[in-house]
Amino acid sequence: MRIRQKTIFDVIEEEGTIFKDKSVFTTEYIPEIYQYRDHQLDSMAFHSRKVKSGYAPYNMLLKGTNATGKTTTLKKYFQLIKEAYSNVFTVYINCKIHRTEYQIFSEVYKTLFHEDIATLNTYNFYNRIMDYLTENKIILILGLDEFDNIKNSIELNRTLYDFLRAYEEYPDVQISVITVSSSKNITATDLNVSTIHLPIEIGFPFYTQQEVYSILKQRVDLGFYPGVISEDLIAYISERAYRLGNLRIGIKKLEHAGDRAEYKGHYKIEKADLM
Structure with a gap:
């Protein structure tokens, strides 16, 4: 036969x-029992205590060489803080893929509103996002993974400036930015950004x-x-x-x-x- x-x-x-x-x-997998990064998670939680009073956490920088648990720790932190606080909205962005201010705002918009409107420009995204956050008293925590890969320093500074200085136009908006870097030489921010960014550095040894x-x-x-x-x-x-x-x-x-x-x-x- x-x-x-x-x-x-x-x-x-x-x-x-x-x-x-x-x-x-897979790289997307987040273990329920997460080993050997309790110290880093505890530090992130400590610098997020203002959330219980309706304020955004401190800006943070997760820093370490490749494959030291930075991305998984960030995603675990997002998972835990969303479970604990219904007024917190988190957005994770891989800056190796989304490398411009427009792409980043577009991703935040899509995650927030569950829709993709290609006809909107950055200004439209910005205003709709900030109006929504203010009206609903939502704290936005934005995670920019491998943020050194943003296209150039101009795009990086524009992105950070628009999110971190949004309170100047929207006084009640609450936004925190958590950046993640595997680079030894982190792209410098200009004075308008650096004076408000001031991230808490959290190290990830191998x-x-x-x-x-x-x-x-x-x-x-x-x-x-x-x-x-x-x-x-x-x-x-x-x-x-x-x-x-x-x-x-x-x-x-x-x-x-x-x-x-x-x-x-x-x-x-x-x-x-x-x-």
Whole structure:
């Protein structure tokens, strides 16, 4: 009897036996139990105490090398503060994608109003956003991830100026900006912005080797079925990620190894799958 060859659709639709929850290995995943960044989250909470009185948190700068938990900490902070305060509205923006003042205002508008109006200009976005925040007594916390990637210093200064000095035109508006940077040389802001920005700096040192192992072990327990990968292989991936100074590499190695094992029809990840 002739065995039918699998089509591309057969392969895509196959149910695997390796992954319990593949989303655990994505950059968007936010663990319910978030390890080794309690100090940073506590610091962000401490500088947000004015929220309970209806005022925006202090501006903050989350600073550290790549893959040190800055983005996940920001998203976890947003998650927690929105759950606690109904008058807080948060907007996360990846400045590697949205690099101009217009794009940033457009994203805030879309997130706030759940609509995309391409015919509006920055001035229209600005006024509609500020009117809404004022009328509804909403505190806006804007997260600008990798804000050094904003197109140029002119765009950066315009963006920060319009948000941080909005109170001059809208006295009751409450806005906080949390910037995130992996760069050693942060783009300088001009005097009109720097005198009002004044962010609280929160540092993100790289994880220790044991911390890297513990974080990857948590992902393994959440993302794979029991027995899929050995402790020795987790330790091997952890050591490599630590040596390269990039936790994200370890997380993606786990995902790719799982993919290779599934493709081969295996029930366990072998060292050859890590290559």
